[in-house]
Amino acid sequence: MLDLKYIRENVEAVKENCKNRGVEADVGLVVELADRRSALISELNELRHEQNQMAKSIGRERDEEARQKLIEESRAMKERIPKKEDELAEIERRLREEQLNIPNMTHPDAPIGKDDTENVEIRRWGEVPQFEFEARDHVEIGESLKLIDFDAGAKTTGSKFYFLRGDAVLLELGLVRYALDALIERGYEPAITPDLARDEALVGTGFIPRGPETQIYSVENTDLSLIATAEITLAGQLADEILQEDDLPLRFAGLSHCFRTEAGSHGRASRGLYRVHQFTKVEMFAFTTPEQSDAMHEEMLAVEEDIFQGLGIPYRVVDICTGDLGGAAYRKYDLEAWMPGRGDYGEVTSTSNTTDYQARRLAIRYRPEGSRPQLLHTLNGTAIAVSRALISLLENYQQEDGSVKIPDVLVPYVGKKEIQPAR
RNA sequence: GGAGGAGUGGCCGAGUGGUUGAAGGCGGCACCCUGCUAAGGUGUUAUACCUCUUAACGGGGUAUCGAGGGUUCGAAUCCCUCCUCCUCCGCCA
Numbered sequence: 411m412l413d414l415k416y417i418r419e420n421v422e423a424v425k426e427n428c429k430n431r432g433v434e435a436d437v438g439l440v441v442e443l444a445d446r447r448s449a450l451i452s453e454l455n456e457l458r459h460e461q462n463q464m465a466k467s468i469g470r471e472r473d474e475e476a477r478q479k480l481i482e483e484s485r486a487m488k489e490r491i492p493k494k495e496d497e498l499a500e501i502e503r504r505l506r507e508e509q510l511n512i513p514n515m516t517h518p519d520a521p522i523g524k525d526d527t528e529n530v531e532i533r534r535w536g537e538v539p540q541f542e543f544e545a546r547d548h549v550e551i552g553e554s555l556k557l558i559d560f561d562a563g564a565k566t567t568g569s570k571f572y573f574l575r576g577d578a579v580l581l582e583l584g585l586v587r588y589a590l591d592a593l594i595e596r597g598y599e600p601a602i603t604p605d606l607a608r609d610e611a612l613v614g615t616g617f618i619p620r621g622p623e624t625q626i627y628s629v630e631n632t633d634l635s636l637i638a639t640a641e642i643t644l645a646g647q648l649a650d651e652i653l654q655e656d657d658l659p660l661r662f663a664g665l666s667h668c669f670r671t672e673a674g675s676h677g678r679a680s681r682g683l684y685r686v687h688q689f690t691k692v693e694m695f696a697f698t699t700p701e702q703s704d705a706m707h708e709e710m711l712a713v714e715e716d717i718f719q720g721l722g723i724p725y726r727v728v729d730i731c732t733g734d735l736g737g738a739a740y741r742k743y744d745l746e747a748w749m750p751g752r753g754d755y756g757e758v759t760s761t762s763n764t765t766d767y768q769a770r771r772l773a774i775r776y777r778p779e780g781s782r783p784q785l786l787h788t789l790n791g792t793a794i795a796v797s798r799a800l801i802s803l804l805e806n807y808q809q810e811d812g813s814v815k816i817p818d819v820l821v822p823y824v825g826k827k828e829i830q831p832a833r
Numbered sequence: 834g835g836a837g838g839a840g841u842g843g844c845c846g847a848g849u850g851g852u853u854g855a856a857g858g859c860g861g862c863a864c865c866c867u868g869c870u871a872a873g874g875u876g877u878u879a880u881a882c883c884u885c886u887u888a889a890c891g892g893g894g895u896a897u898c899g900a901g902g903g904u905u906c907g908a909a910u911c912c913c914u915c916c917u918c919c920u921c922c923g924c925c926a
Contacts, residue, residue, distance in 0.1 A: 451883045455895045462895090465907040469851035477906095484906035608916095652843085652880090773881095777843090783880075 517741035523731030536724030547751025584823030593663035603643035611646030640664030644695035689797035703787035710791035747802035761791030
């Protein structure tokens, strides 16, 4: 959510930004509603003031007769208030609705473009493996090594669910632990968060409402939803709080399951584990001062690169263009790992600086030395999304004999050097 | 699941219908005193929004005592719903 005052004072810049991001938001209407709201609040304040004065004078009045008279007057007067309140509530509802459509402002260096085809590759790392044999994709590998069982997942739960079996279980736990260790070393506090969150937290982080393309599973007859990422719980944990400046930056490494309905994503590249309804993820999340957030964003990107370099998986870094940023991100980088099965790079991590866009809705502030509280900045980044990491890992490390080599850094965590066909 | 109790400002804690945004204490800040240290004195110390004014400081107003609703001329105080925490009982890993 953008600041109303900011929108009012920077109408043209906000409009321009919407255009760059390909977002249809009625900035003019927001301003109009905001003006209307201000006027109404003024009127209401005035009415309440009169009412309060009345009530106080009644409290002071000792003469019973005069008192009764005042009470009657006051009673009549107060009838004017509810109508205005209703009017204001309606205006605020509409204002909020419109305001939420307005995306965050954009980093001046973010590439301008209409969709993901205009994202800008910043650099590549690693060498794409050349196989002397017909490379298989992770679905085939997972099947032949009995690592991934989509049939069982479909039977018990539905399509796009899966069992991990055998060494894949060790691989998941190993990847998680590897990522956590990397983050702990850099001062991120590990946290296992709930896999469900109240609507409040989802609204605050901007995951709902999101119209028909919502990604979120809700639990019927409750105000709970399955989280799509630990970002929701990690951000929500500090809602309505005021932090000390000394406490910042705060870094978290959140481990959770992630659940996504993937509504409307049929037909998109989604074979195997690429687009599934449930996966495990270690998520980085940080709360920073406004001055710290750019540097923190670069840090998170560096951590992601370190993690994939450690795994020895070739990747490229992509600077996400304005049209593909989504609502909250001020700037976003993705890591796309090489996936031999598709012969292309595929997204494995994503890190965003959401500046104060998320903090505003969640009301998370900090107190700068000797001054009033102000909104802090929040950032998030994927350390490991296990399902996608598995794709790149199985496919890049497959061997001609059908086995899969385990990257050196994972050997201590997994307890073996390769995965051989089960017998 | 059953029965009770509690939620007040950065923290502790008073306050059961009328100048209470809220006593007192701690902590913070400013100034004074002090040879240093320690102690002491005075003052100040919430947030959001609306509005006026200013270069800035600031002034006025509204709301906020877990959240939301209600009663009342007037609610931290009464009623309802919800959330969270604590105690006891039951059940379960």
